[in-house]
Amino acid sequence: MKRLRRLALRLLAIFALLLAVVLAVAGWWGSGRLISPQRRGLQDYHREILAKPADFGLQVQPFVMTDETPGLLVTGIAEPGPAEKGRALREELNGRGIALPPWGSQLGTIVMFYGHSGRKEDHLPICERFCAAGFRCLLVDIPGQGDHPGTVGSFGLLESGLASQALAEASAKFDFPATPAFLFGVSQGGSIALLAAASEPAKWSGVASVATFASLDRPVLRSAEEIVPEQLRFCCPLAAFSVGCATKMRAGYWPADVRPVEAAAKLHLPVMIAHGDRDPYIGIEQGIEIFAAIPDSRKQFRVVEGADHNRVLATGSTALYADLCQFFLKSLEPATAAFERTE
Incomplete structure (x- = not known):
């Protein structure tokens, strides 16, 4: 025994x-x-847009920040080529009765952050829509991904200041006003956007987050x-x-330690949260938690029906992009303006 x-x-x-x-x-x-996920190189659709940006209604200007962070300043042009995505976006907004500025207008700047294992060029198709609505877009690589020289990412804990730094350096280099400015992010990028907004709320006129976790x-x-x-x-x-x-x-x-839901509780500015209702990786309940934590009444929640985590923007398509652009356009109005609240 x-x-x-x-x-x-x-x-x-x-x-x-x-x-x-x-x-x-x-x-x-x-x-x-x-x-530090495996870094992705340029994809075919990146090269297509970068080779002939005017066909997509864009001008793309690369730059490098003082800390060697690579970035792209993307703006609309007055006489775009086919620009199919941009034209569809403008048609959708016009159908909603929204008056849009002429092609090539730059009403403000949207600083954009991508999802995990991505790179700044992933957002070029999104820029087609945002620029068509009258915004310039600022894309940067984040540590541990893309072409950034840094090797370790922190989902916004250390990168929260990257947005304001990129905006300050790009506005000085390309001579455009640093305000009004907005933040946009998807998944990991949404975490960075929310943490950046919470750390320097006075610098931002609004923030939109798509498919972001409440806690890492x-x-x-x-x-x-x-x-x-x-x-x-x-x-x-x-x-x-x-x-x-x-x-x-x-x-x-x-x-x-990475808790966008706590950052959301500090936001007193317009915020839009979008989330797919079939996200098996980051359930929609996490987006709802973030939304519920936001104290400001100028907040919107957008359910993307039928969308999983990786295809939330593709599933939402033109209507979702139009909602995002409408949110940014509305955020340009005085702070006293009322926002329709959806829960």
């Missing part, structure tokens, strides 16, 4: 040791994917659940904790 007990204890110890090793390896690998530890846990076989799902909280520990060691923060 004693031999069986000793054998059982040894097997249990071996299992515990193996589990610890597996969790440590998973945590290190997962944290690497989190803070939640998608970390969800990622573990997607990778681990169903029979081993009981290990997912441990795997997520291991990722958090490794992230703290390598980047200096815990995923739970």
